[in-house]
Amino acid sequence: MKYKLLSFARQAGLIxxxxxxxxxxxxxxxxxxPGTPATAIxxxxxxxxxxDNFNRKHGLDRPAFFFSISTDEGFExxxxxxxxxxxxxxxxxxxxxxxxxxxxxxxxxxxxxYPATIKLALASMLVAIGxxxxxxxxxxxxxxxxxxxxxxxxxxxxxxxxxxxxxxFLVYIFAVKLEFLxxxxxxxxxxxxxxxxxxxxxxxxxxxxxxxxxxxxxxxxDYVRTARAKGLSERTVIYKHVLKNGLIPVVTILGLQxxxxxxxxxxxxxxFSWQGLGLLLLDExxxxxxxxxxxxxxxxxxxxxxxANTLTDVVYRWLDPRIRLN
Amino acid sequence: xxxxxxIGLAIASIVIFVAIFAPFLATHDVTAxxxxxxxxxxxxxxxxxxxxxxRDVFSRVLFGARISLQVGIIVVTVSAIVGIFIGSIAxxxxxxxxxxxxxxxxxxxxxxxxxxxxxxxxxxxGAGLDKLIVALCIIGWVGYARVMRGQVLKVREYDFVQAAxxxxxxxxxxxxxxxxxxxxxxxIVQSSxxxxxxxxxxxxxxxxxxxxxxxxxxxxxxIEEARNFFSIYPHVLFFPGAAIALTVLxxxxxxxxxREYLDPKQRTR
Numbered sequence: 001m002k003y004k005l006l007s008f009a010r011q012a013g014l015i016x017x018x019x020x021x022x023x024x025x026x027x028x029x030x031x032x033x034p035g036t037p038a039t040a041i042x043x044x045x046x047x048x049x050x051x052d053n054f055n056r057k058h059g060l061d062r063p064a065f066f067f068s069i070s071t072d073e074g075f076e077x078x079x080x081x082x083x084x085x086x087x088x089x090x091x092x093x094x095x096x097x098x099x100x101x102x103x104x105x106x107x108x109x110x111x112x113x114y115p116a117t118i119k120l121a122l123a124s125m126l127v128a129i130g131x132x133x134x135x136x137x138x139x140x141x142x143x144x145x146x147x148x149x150x151x152x153x154x155x156x157x158x159x160x161x162x163x164x165x166x167x168x169f170l171v172y173i174f175a176v177k178l179e180f181l182x183x184x185x186x187x188x189x190x191x192x193x194x195x196x197x198x199x200x201x202x203x204x205x206x207x208x209x210x211x212x213x214x215x216x217x218x219x220x221x222d223y224v225r226t227a228r229a230k231g232l233s234e235r236t237v238i239y240k241h242v243l244k245n246g247l248i249p250v251v252t253i254l255g256l257q258x259x260x261x262x263x264x265x266x267x268x269x270x271x272f273s274w275q276g277l278g279l280l281l282l283d284e285x286x287x288x289x290x291x292x293x294x295x296x297x298x299x300x301x302x303x304x305x306x307x308a309n310t311l312t313d314v315v316y317r318w319l320d321p322r323i324r325l326n
Numbered sequence: 327x328x329x330x331x332x333i334g335l336a337i338a339s340i341v342i343f344v345a346i347f348a349p350f351l352a353t354h355d356v357t358a359x360x361x362x363x364x365x366x367x368x369x370x371x372x373x374x375x376x377x378x379x380x381r382d383v384f385s386r387v388l389f390g391a392r393i394s395l396q397v398g399i400i401v402v403t404v405s406a407i408v409g410i411f412i413g414s415i416a417x418x419x420x421x422x423x424x425x426x427x428x429x430x431x432x433x434x435x436x437x438x439x440x441x442x443x444x445x446x447x448x449x450x451x452g453a454g455l456d457k458l459i460v461a462l463c464i465i466g467w468v469g470y471a472r473v474m475r476g477q478v479l480k481v482r483e484y485d486f487v488q489a490a491x492x493x494x495x496x497x498x499x500x501x502x503x504x505x506x507x508x509x510x511x512x513x514i515v516q517s518s519x520x521x522x523x524x525x526x527x528x529x530x531x532x533x534x535x536x537x538x539x540x541x542x543x544x545x546x547x548x549i550e551e552a553r554n555f556f557s558i559y560p561h562v563l564f565f566p567g568a569a570i571a572l573t574v575l576x577x578x579x580x581x582x583x584x585r586e587y588l589d590p591k592q593r594t595r
Contacts, residue, residue: 165567259439
């Protein structure tokens with residue numbers, strides 16, 4: 001019990017440390033913007049007064065960190081009067097700052113788009129599972145035969161085809177030629193099909209390989225021989241025994257791949273004009289140089305990823321008691 | 327090695343050949359515009375047709391191989407060197423050094439999903455070839471470091487390492503002349519897969535407008551430019567798309583084949 005608590009505390013401590021570093025990195029990146037955010041937003045023709053006002057409004061007139069070192073003034077201590085502290089203090093209050101462009105709270109802008117991105121990520125995960133499990137079992141149970149080679153080839157093809165190539169071609173076939181679906185947008189429920197398939201295709205390829213090797217490994221275990229010796233049908237052996245055990249590592253991969261989905265959704269959202277976090281980051285944040293919004297989006301996506309990984313870890317430990325002992 | 331590995335090697339050789347000899351193979355100037363010949367279909371004059379500015383797609387795809395391979399090779403080399411160095415230090419010294427490096431530093435870099443760190447980096451610093459390469463190295467090294475750490479942890483327990491230690495070899499000598507050569511094998515697999523990843527990431531960032539700015543013929547940029555017209559002129563998107571897919575596929579085939587070759591448990595034949 002004592003050991004369990006200690007390991008839990010260590011894990012929690014690590015997550016907090018990693019999250020803190022991620023926030024710090026995101027906070028510091030804004031310091032590297034060429035020129036200053038004020039001139040990027042207001043343009044070269046802005047008067048000094050406009051620039052001062054902008055900087056004051058967004059707290060950019062305050063020092064960047066707890067201390068500063070410069071050639072003229074040497075080491076200077078600023079105490080809590082700094083932007084780094086401001087951002088963290090705001091974060092703890094659930095405040096991600098105000099957009100440089102729209103003057104709206106960044107958190108509100110993100111919350112409007114967040115559900116669309118999560119919906120897309122979950123839908124593509126369903127697509128991926130739907131493709132990967134049958135294909136992986138088929139390949140694994142026919143190891144070395146032509147069906148296995150074909151499935152493995154398809155899987156590698158899926159990994160190698162970028163979403164921005166797959167997406168437009170799916171649009172070309174299903175929206176332009178067959179006219180089944182609309183090419184872009186996120187207004188109607190069926191609009192999710194093309195983006196979800198595009199994003200899910202890459203993940204399904206990774207999952208197929210995982211399911212395949214997992215099935216191959218489990219088929220070599222003693223319990224499979226026992227089950228077969230009992231006279232169970234091959235179907236029962238695979239679906240009742242092998243699959244149950246074989247899916248445990250797949251769950252982990254699925255959790256870890258959520259990051260790939262979140263990053264991949266940025267590209268997919270752009271292809272299909274899907275109104276999610278990725279499009280917000282690209283169109284409103286990066287394109288319009290709204291650095292406060294970019295900070296917020298990067299932070300929220302990263303923290304979602306960290307949270308998903310932590311949850312995966314918990315589920316994995318719960319599913320497989322052997323890991324708890326290690 | 328299986329058949330797919332040889333196919334991969336063949337495609338990769340062609341891509342490398344094309345990248346080296348692009349100036350001799352190209353039929354047109356890559357930036358020469360001809361607005362009267364916009365979106366021309368593939369023909370004897372323009373083998374892959376022309377794009378929205380009347381530029382020759384075939385020549386642009388050839389030169390695109392240069393950019394992709396250049397980015398891929400630099401990113402893989404730098405990431406591998408940094409990763410091997412940090413990974414071997416973590417694995418060799420263990421203890422608190424390992425706890426800080428693999429327990430903390432690796433996790434920080436793994437806490438950003440894939441491309442996001444690169445996107446954030448380029449978004450704040452501005453687009454450009456040099457920044458793109460730095461961004462991809464920043465996300466790339468940790469993969470090599472993890473593999474290397476695992477390898478060093480295993481190899482350092484071998485008898486010949488104990489023997490070297492008993493003979494009074496210094497830590498650095500043990501690490502670099504005894505452990506490293508015996509731990510490097512899986513890194514070859516990682517490098518091949520890393521090459522595929524770097525080519526894909528470069529194209530993705532260029533597609534998002536965060537990579538190499540136009541008019542440079544990056545495959546990703548070509549797809550981004552073709553995106554709004556592909557429903558009428560699919561050839562403009564097809565050729566750069568196929569070039570990316572084939573190159574990435576080739577390096578994935580090689581990496582996969584090598585992994586199977588080096589790990590007898592995975593061998594099917």
